[in-house]
Amino acid sequence: MALSARRGRIRENAAMASGQREADVGPEPGRGQALARRFGLSRLHAAERVSDLNDGIIGTAGIVEGFAGAGLGGMAVVLAAVSALIAGSIAVGGTKYAEVAAEREVKAALLTELDRVLQLSPQEELAELAELYEAKGLSAGLAEQVAEELSAHDALSAHAEAEYGISSYSPRPSVAAVGAGLAFMLGAALPLGIVWVTPLSLDGLITYAAVLVSLSISAVVLTRIGGSSLWHNVRRSVAIGVLTMTTAWLAGQLFT
DSSP: OOHHHHHHHHHHHHHHTHHHHHHHOSOOOSHHHHHHHHTTOOHHHHHHHHHHHHHHHHHHHHHHHHHHHTTOOTHHHHHHHHHHHHHHHHHHHHHHHHHHHHHHHHHHHHHHHHHHHHHHOHHHHHHHHHHHHHHTTOOHHHHHHHHHHHHHHHHHHHHHHHHHOOOSOOOOHHHHHHHHHHHHHHHHHHHHHHHHHSOGGGHHHHHHHHHHHHHHHHHHHHHHHHOOOHHHHHHHHHHHHHHHHHHHHHHHHTTO
């Protein structure tokens, strides 16, 4: 295979693994981000766990509101919420396992191809690495020095991170799956707990209010982790929750 063809193939694989880029690189200042790293999570992966939590809250609350709209309650709603918690946790965890496993496989294939290219033309790759650093603002001499020192230490890692944003950090599929499933389960436990302890006539109303409060709190957590806009996160989360629960309640009304 020609060198140019191999490089083209590497870039195609890098595009497939682009989800790893934001997860693996970039400075992560701030308490929320430091806390995420303490538990073995990058900013992106920590934000995904918050999203899984929200999915559990919204999905299960939607079922509760649908039953409330149909005028149903009691153990029927509790059993439906329990089923949503169990099935949703397994589905989210399984999906996350498949996703992370596929990302790791693509990343491994990409690194294998890049290593072959480095073996074929180390000087050409060194010059390209220096050009990348120069394009980021370093002087030509400093860019060349940085490229040489990084390549002397670990050429493959240096090129993988500089060219494709891939570093050594990557969650294990099993860990990611368990984290996603537990996050969904934790979120689903909120509406389940509400319908378990509240009177039948108040299930829908209390669930609606508690879900909106919970989504606002999770939006604050997401903001602390990712450093994004608090207002945008709250507005987005609450809007999705309102839309889901209202639509489910109206759908339940069709069966009354």
